[in-house]
Amino acid sequence: MPNALADYLSREGLLKAEKLPALIASSEQQKIPLVTYLVRENILTSETILTCCSKYFMLPVYDLAAYETKTEHMNPDLILRYRIIPLFREQNTLHVGVSDPTDHAAISAVRFHTGLSLSIMLVCEAALDKILVLLSRTNRLGTQLESTLSKITPIEDSASNYTIAETDDGPMSEFVARLIDDAVLQQASDIHIEPFSDDCRIRFRRDGLLSEIATIPPHFAARLITRLKILSQLNIAERRLPQDGRLRLPHSTFDIRMNTCPTLSGEKIVLRLLHTNKFNLDIHALGLTPAQQTLFLSALTEPQGLILVTGPTGSGKTITLYSALHFLNQIEKNISSVEDPVEIELKGINQININTRIGLDFAAALRSLLRQDPDIIMIGEIRDTQTAAIAMQAAQTGHLVLSTLHTNNALETISRLKALGTLAQPFIRTVSLVMAQRLVRKLCVHCKTMTADGCTYCHQGYKGRTGIFECLPITEKIMPHILSGNHSQTLQNLLRKQEWISLWDAGQLLVQNGVTTQAELFRVLGKQSCNA
Secondary structure (H helix, E strand, O other), X not given: XXXXXHHHHHHOOOOOHHHHHHHHXXXXXXXXXXXXXXXXXXXXXXXXXXXXXXXXXXXXXXXXXXXXXXXXXXXXXHHHHHOOEEEEEEOOEEEEEEOOOOOHHHHHHHHHHHOOEEEEEEOOHHHHHXXXXXHHHHHHHHHHHHHXXXXXXXXXXXXXXXXXXXXXXXHHHHHHHHXXXXXXXXXXXXXXXXXXXXXXXXXXXEOOEEXXXXXXXXXXXXXXXXXXXXXXXXXXXXXXXXXXXXXXXXXXXXXXXXXXXXXXXXXEEEEEEEEOOOOOOOHHHOOOOHHHHHHHHHHHOOOOEEEEEEOOOOOOHHHHHHHHHHHHOOOOOOEEEEEOOOOOOOOOOEEEEOEHHHOEOHHHHHHHHOOOOOOEEEEOOOOOHHHHHHHHHHHHXXXXXXXXXXXXXXXXXXXXXXXXXXXXXXXXOOEEEEEEEEEEEEEOOOOOOOOOOOOOOOXXXXXXXXXXXXXXXXXXXXXXXXXXXXXXHHHHHXXXXXXXXXXXXXXXXXXXXXXXXXXXXXXXXXXXXXXX
16 A cells, blocks of 8 residues: 655655565554554654654654643544644644654545544654553543443442442443552552542553543442442441551552541542562662772671661661662571561561551560561561660670651651650661662653653653662761761761761762752752751
């Protein structure tokens, strides 16, 4: 079948005429346009095709770097079917982006369906393809939502909301699977299902920030929450108290933690997605500077002592602890952990899941572990005086102990210990290293300058996160200053002689190296940190 784009690219010397039939046949076999096939198969680059088409057809080029799909101008099905995206509208003229200006049939069809005049602009095929892939996922979720809604009959808000009919089980199960699948594809870490008086909002957390992906009616939300509670083996009749559970879909490598919390308008659900096979537990990948890594590894190779990792919830402390356990995991060592809950299963580590309902709290589990001939103990979090006392006892009696504490930075550890009611002096004498940390978003490698511009490969100009750290070794010279709470210039000078850098300094290094931005640093640390 003749192809105008193929003929043009051949005349320009970019494709050999004798290969055109095979290329066209392959694209038709895969049911994708030729331009998409050429780019996906690395036969031609998007930039080459864009440059040539712009020169030959004298059409303007539109940069899709910061583009957001405007489905109010065109039905998503039209966008996906014809691979033409709406850019902006001026009265009765719709400006659209195409990567193949020779596809007159598609252009005519869009003109007919929209009833508007079209102004054609050229766009990069690779960027267009990314947008369409994301739109396809969103559209698929929306279609699944409509399909499921049509099979579920609204009922009055009552206890019967929590009795799911057999006929509803299939479509609702499909929707749950689709919702989680889309979260995985968008590399979300959490799914938030939030009921309000008029509707229910669904949001994904990606790289630390939430974005809305759908709103659903209340009766549908009730059935969705019920289905999730069934899958997590929670009490579907209990709506007044928080509940914790876990679920795993068939053939999925994701372990999903679920928490319910009663609100004014119903139960809020948060699903945390943990990829059981995709955690990078290499200490070298955490983001430590060479000097910080040396301090950390030195503390880990000591036979005893306490290593504290500090920071707020969501700062990456758990991955740091698991990376340490992965590094220490040897056949000669008896390693145990006490966690609430266990987030990553590590072969070779004896992991205990806290269950306060039966009296198995941190203190009880730790007392038992100390009779199990341990070499290394990891405590998920020091929350109270009892846990702090047992951690201190373990570190004093020949064990290496790793744990976390909620403080803003390493220097505030003593303040936090005092707030727990712990005797700071004997405790801090068992500590060998305090590490404070945060996670900052990294600039997208495809669109970054020194700012977050945004493109189809990323979310708001960022893609992925890395850690920034503040490592404080507790030495005899530093200890008096730490215990007194005197964080004066004298202490700062002592620390800097040991190559100590603050969280702000660590972040500035990433800004200087083009890894992140000053704005991201302010977002994570706050502007007051620059003066700390």
